[in-house]
Amino acid sequence: MAVLTHTHDIAAAAARTQKTAATAFRKGRDATADVLETAADRINAGADRLTTVAHDTAETLENSSALLRGNRKRTVARNVRALIKEHAGLAVISAIVLGFVSGRVFRRD
Secondary structure (H helix, E strand, O other): OHHHHHHHHHHHHHHHHHHHHHHHHHHHHHHHHHHHHHHHHHHHHHHHHHHHHHHHHHHHHHHHHHHHHHOOHHHHHHHHHHHHHHOHHHHHHHHHHHHHHHHHHHOOO
8 A cells, every 4th residue: 555655646746747847848938939029029120110211211312313413513512511501510420430431441451
C-alpha cells in the first residue's frame, strides 16, 4: 500500500509540474507574441512616416525642378534670396551643414 501511495504522489507531482510548465510556456509564448506585435506596429508606423517623408521630398524636388526649368536665372536668384530672407536661421544652418559635408567628402587624406 505504501508503494501505491508513493506512486500516486509521484504521479500527482508530475501532473502539477506538467501543468506549471504548460502555464509558464503559454505565458512566455503570449508575452513573446505581444512583443513581436508591438515591434511590428512600431515598424509599420515608422514605415508610414518614412513613406510620407519620401513622398513629400520627391514632390518638393519635382517642384524645384519645374521652377528651375521654367524660370530664368534672375527669377531663380530672386526666389532664392527671398527664401533665405524668410528663413535666415535655417539658411545659415543649412550652409554650415553643407560646408561640413562638402569638407568631409572632398577632404584629402
